[in-house]
Amino acid sequence: MEYKIALIPGDGIGPEIVSEAKKVLDKVCEKYHHTFTYSEVLLGGASIDVHGVPLTDEAIATAKASDAVLMGSIGGDAKTSPWYKLEPSKRPEAGLLAIRKALNLFANLRPAYLYKELEEACPIKKEVIGENGFDMIIVRELTGGLYFGERKTIEENGVKKAIDTLSYNENEIRRIAIKAFDIAMKRRKKVTSVDKANVLDSSRLWRKVVEEVAKDYPEVTLEHMLVDNCAMQLVHDPAQFDVILTENMFGDILSDEASMVTGSIGMLSSASLNETKFGLYEPSHGSAPDIAGQNKANPIATILSAAMLLRYSLNLDEEADAVEAAVQKVLTDGYRTGDIMSEGCKKVGTKEMGDLIAAAV
Ligand code: NAD
Ligand code: IPM
Ligand code: MN
Secondary structure, X not given: OEEEEEEEEEOOOHHHHHHHHHHHHHHHHHHHOOEEEEEEOOOOHHHHHHHOOOOOHHHHHHHHOOOEEEEEEOOOOOOOOHHHHOOHHHOHHHHHHHHHHHOOOOEEEEXXXXXXXXXXXXXXXXXXXXXXXXXXXXXXXXXXXXXXXXXXXXXXXXXXXXXXXXXXXXXXXXXXXXXXXXXXXXOOOEEEEEEOOOOOHHHHHHHHHHHHHHOOOOOOEEXXXXXXXXXXXXXXXXXXXXXXEEXXXXXXXXXXXXXXXXXXXXXXXXXXXXXXXXXXXXXXOOOOHHHOOOOOOOOHHHHHHHHHHHHHHOOOHHHHHHHHHHHHHHHHOOEEOHHHOOOOOEEOOHHHHHHHHHHHO
């Protein structure tokens, strides 16, 4: 079959990890006789350098004309990069938020899974994780909340004041809740909805709507958890979670925390989906300016994101399984990038890891 994939290398380690994921996709094409046509799209700093803005209409059009988008990461070092001298709405991150909104990617899925082979890289004791291991998914609302509320900085009586607003309507909550329950039905049938209902109105509405949606899923156990407790529970007893359903900002923070239970932020893939088969696939981590250009970045999060792309947007389950099995094999064979390195393993760089996984497909 023929498919169109838009590639967004982005900034920092972005181009390095995307090129490894592409290597793996090329191998999938060869083995399963598909043709992927790639078009490169500029986003973030890479777009600012060429067009003066972090996202162009042309970039959105190219993404929309594709079956799916594979992205690296965007952004730079806020202290040293000239991009951060621009006003906030022209900075790299604004481009990422704008493309999420333009493509209506309200559902951000971030699976967090601890491979047996990475137990040594996980900073939490084996006894705490327990027999059944750590295998969960964060379902994060991605186009609402604080990220998209009105924001401004004003001056009142000579005192500067910055305002960010957090709002959700019932429909926004309902559609992401439905996603989470649908996913839970295919897993261990447990949803933990995370909010701050002891303080926020938006969280109280969140709880009410989630309760309503839960009525359509009698087999799924629903529990509510306050976000501060959830942050603690992820370290205290991470294996209790199956599906975490939460709003945009909480999901951002909790997913970085959950990533460490998998051994490294370099392992956490993600899919951002709308109501159709279309999606944007990117690792959960950032552009890691501290290790950019050094062949040190772990490409596995991006490669696993490419597997999600095969599964969700192209319906290529067997191919997705093959990529995931290839990652498993390379870890079993003892190869590690620096972030997941432990004693007795073989340390490799970004490119070597990509080569090994592609060869194992
Ligand atoms: P980051 O995720 O880029 O890096 C945090 C730490 O994790 C760094 O020490 C980095 O070296 C390490 N790390 C990240 N990915 C890694 C990988 N694949 N392999 C090995 N180590 C890895 O977060 P940050 O430093 O807070 O942000 C840097 C830039 O990235 C900022 O401009 C931020 O806005 C942007 N960012 C972009 C995205 C995205 O594109 N989706 C996500 C998060 C942050
Ligand atoms: C992520 C990132 C983004 C977010 C930033 C770069 C805007 O941290 O994808 O997790 O907060 O959503
Ligand atoms: Mn984040």
